[in-house]
Amino acid sequence: MTKKAEEPFVFYSILHLVELTGHSAATLQELAEHLRSIDGGSIYFHTHQFVKQHLYLTPEPPNDFAYWVTEVLGEDRLGETLSAIDVTDYSSLGAMREAFVSSVEGALALRPRLKHLSAPEGEEFHFLKSVSFVFPTDLRAHDLDELADSLRRVSLDSIYFHLFEARLRLERPTNDFSNWVANALGEEALAVRIARLDPYSQSGEGIRKELLKIVDGRFVREA
Amino acid sequence: MAKIEEYETIVGKGVVHELRLLAERLQGKSVQHVNSTAVGGGVAEILNRMVPLLREIGVDTRWDVIKGGEQFFQVTKKIHNALHGVEEDITPEQWDIFWETGKRNSEELPCAADIVFIHDPQPIALVNQKEARRNKWLWRCHVDISRSQSAVFEPLLDRVKQFDAAVFSAPAFAKRIPVRQFLIAPSLDPLSDKNKELRANEVEEVLGKYGITSEKPIITQVSRFDRLKDPVGVIEAFRKVKRHVDCQLVLAGGSASDDPESVEVLEQVKQFSEGDRDIHILLMPQNDIHINALQRASAVIVQKSLREGFGLTVTEALWKGKPVVASAVGGITVQIKHKYHGLLCHSVDGAALAIRQVLQNPEYANWLGGNGREHVRRNFLVTRHLRDYLLAFLSLYKAEDIIYL
Numbered sequence: 001m002t003k004k005a006e007e008p009f010v011f012y013s014i015l016h017l018v019e020l021t022g023h024s025a026a027t028l029q030e031l032a033e034h035l036r037s038i039d040g041g042s043i044y045f046h047t048h049q050f051v052k053q054h055l056y057l058t059p060e061p062p063n064d065f066a067y068w069v070t071e072v073l074g075e076d077r078l079g080e081t082l083s084a085i086d087v088t089d090y091s092s093l094g095a096m097r098e099a100f101v102s103s104v105e106g107a108l109a110l111r112p113r114l115k116h117l118s119a120p121e122g123e124e125f126h127f128l129k130s131v132s133f134v135f136p137t138d139l140r141a142h143d144l145d146e147l148a149d150s151l152r153r154v155s156l157d158s159i160y161f162h163l164f165e166a167r168l169r170l171e172r173p174t175n176d177f178s179n180w181v182a183n184a185l186g187e188e189a190l191a192v193r194i195a196r197l198d199p200y201s202q203s204g205e206g207i208r209k210e211l212l213k214i215v216d217g218r219f220v221r222e223a
Numbered sequence: 224m225a226k227i228e229e230y231e232t233i234v235g236k237g238v239v240h241e242l243r244l245l246a247e248r249l250q251g252k253s254v255q256h257v258n259s260t261a262v263g264g265g266v267a268e269i270l271n272r273m274v275p276l277l278r279e280i281g282v283d284t285r286w287d288v289i290k291g292g293e294q295f296f297q298v299t300k301k302i303h304n305a306l307h308g309v310e311e312d313i314t315p316e317q318w319d320i321f322w323e324t325g326k327r328n329s330e331e332l333p334c335a336a337d338i339v340f341i342h343d344p345q346p347i348a349l350v351n352q353k354e355a356r357r358n359k360w361l362w363r364c365h366v367d368i369s370r371s372q373s374a375v376f377e378p379l380l381d382r383v384k385q386f387d388a389a390v391f392s393a394p395a396f397a398k399r400i401p402v403r404q405f406l407i408a409p410s411l412d413p414l415s416d417k418n419k420e421l422r423a424n425e426v427e428e429v430l431g432k433y434g435i436t437s438e439k440p441i442i443t444q445v446s447r448f449d450r451l452k453d454p455v456g457v458i459e460a461f462r463k464v465k466r467h468v469d470c471q472l473v474l475a476g477g478s479a480s481d482d483p484e485s486v487e488v489l490e491q492v493k494q495f496s497e498g499d500r501d502i503h504i505l506l507m508p509q510n511d512i513h514i515n516a517l518q519r520a521s522a523v524i525v526q527k528s529l530r531e532g533f534g535l536t537v538t539e540a541l542w543k544g545k546p547v548v549a550s551a552v553g554g555i556t557v558q559i560k561h562k563y564h565g566l567l568c569h570s571v572d573g574a575a576l577a578i579r580q581v582l583q584n585p586e587y588a589n590w591l592g593g594n595g596r597e598h599v600r601r602n603f604l605v606t607r608h609l610r611d612y613l614l615a616f617l618s619l620y621k622a623e624d625i626i627y628l
Contacts, residue, residue: 013241015241015245015610015614016614017405017407017611017614017615017618018405018406018407019403019404019405019406020391020394020397020404020405020406022397022398022399022400022404024394041624053601053602054560054563057563057594061560061563067560071560071561071562120551120569122395122551122552122553122556123551123556124395126394126395128394128406129624130624131614131618131623131624131625131626132624132625132626133245133614133617133626133628134625134626134627134628135244135627135628155237
């Protein structure tokens with residue numbers, strides 16, 4: 001019999017309205033300058049929301065900055081560096097911003113010819129951000145059975161909200177699933193496994209499967 | 224006209240449920256759309272779809288149209304061109320006509336709803352009611368103003384500044400203005416004649432009507448005959464492709480009788496393609512089913528525009544799961560991430576190479592087509608458009624970046 005939590009896990013979902021910041025870049029220098037000063041919400045948009053928008057693609061494009069540098073500026077080497085920035089490594093948007101800025105500035109310092117690269121007219125990088133609307137769904141879980149059951153039914157938007165948005169944008173220390181499993185059920189080991197989940201290198205349905213594998217896997221081992 | 228539930232099979236029940244939930248949060252608020260025409264043109268087409276859907280999900284919505292004489296619309300046409308970057312000389316007298324007509328409309332048309340949604344510049348003068356009414360105002364700019372003529376945009380900007388927010392169709396269409404700006408892309412209706420599923424025999428029948436065989440792969444561009452759509456460039460690309468792959472080209476566009484320049488372009492295209500039986504120049508009346516069938520019969524759909532608005536013909540092609548080869552201009556770059564949803568090009572040679580790549584690699588073509596359709600399903604259907612409008616309305620009451628509903 002699985003432990004019942006006093007406070008259920010409430011599945012929330014999220015919708016976004018895209019907002020223009022009015023800033024754009026045609027060169028790597030401009031990209032670096034804006035990356036340094038732009039609202040953190042814009043960094044979030046071009047990394048996490050870009051990934052989310054393309055969760056159905058296999059392989060999926062890494063992040064918007066890497067895509068632009070590779071496909072529009074045609075600079076594969078820096079594009080690869082930016083693609084490889086593991087956004088799960090950063091617990092704050094500030095640290096993630098620094099990783100992108102230092103990669104672009106580092107490349108410009110090492111290879112000055114990159115300063116001459118320029119996007120064709122109409123293909124500049126436009127810095128966007130979003131207004132997020134958060135609302136509760138009617139799905140609740142009191143134990144791991146119900147959590148697994150709801151994870152099978154809930155929208156990818158909801159999974160995305162509890163994994164990405166809660167941690168980075170709302171600055172919670174870990175993702176919501178891990179947090180609830182640890183604090184409401186006292187399942188520390190399981191919480192650690194959920195916290196280690198890498199949601200960035202697989203499709204949306206892949207993330208769902210991974211989560212279910214971890215939650216369901218626990219019962220297999222216990223049996 | 225389709226009911227909201229009919230979209231559930233396409234976008235999922237969850238999406239329609241979310242629309243109703245957002246509409247509930249707007250209970251007690253009324254919305255008033257204002258534009259300059261009830262029929263004809265893209266804006267009226269969108270409103271004819273959007274207003275009934277908003278009402279159906281419970282948002283108190285009305286739609287009003289301003290009045291204006293021939294002189295007024297001559298000026299607004301010039302303003303439209305100047306916003307697109309074309310040099311236009313608008314005289315002080317013409318500006319007087321514009322503002323006087325605006326003032327008269329403002330006196331006759333009370334904008335008393337909680338949210339007033341003004342479409343394009345024609346009704347912009349109505350915003351003079353805002354101060355007294357203390358309601359919320361949104362300006363929906365459907366045109367690309369990034370290269371607008373400043374002598375024309377500046378007088379309008381004084382009015383735009385009074386709005387609570389502005390809405391643009393693509394990031395590249397906006398310019399820095401001291402008003403909050405949202406990005407809401409246009410959309411297609413998957414249940415309309417132009418986009419609904421067709422049976423194979425319906426498609427065959429349309430091909431037969433135009434004398435096109437289904438034996439050879441078809442490359443299609445659907446556009447009016449306009450230099451900016453580069454139909455001659457499409458033929459050049461086709462000829463380069465044909466050296467390697469036996470295929471046919473369809474250039475299909477609407478009637479050109481009222482546009483002297485398009486008559487000239489059509490003539491040029493006919494001359495350029497003369498003698499090639501694999502090139503089909505179709506001057507078609509507005510026939511959505513035929514366009515739908517031609518797109519569905521195609522192996523590749525091309526949009527080799529030199530300049531483009533949002534490019535809804537690209538959206539239509541992606542929705543039909545077709546590999547698309549399109550110029551990296553205007554709103555096309557919003558719809559296609561190169562090598563993920565289609566192939567972007569910058570020249571005749573680039574277009575020819577991309578067309579060959581998809582014709583010679585059917586698996587790759589299918590992969591691109593599948594991705595493109597999914598991209599449209601998630602981002603460019605009328606349900607997403609409706610959702611964004613509802614979110615824009617809600618955002619007028621909260622300034623935060625994260626809003627709890």
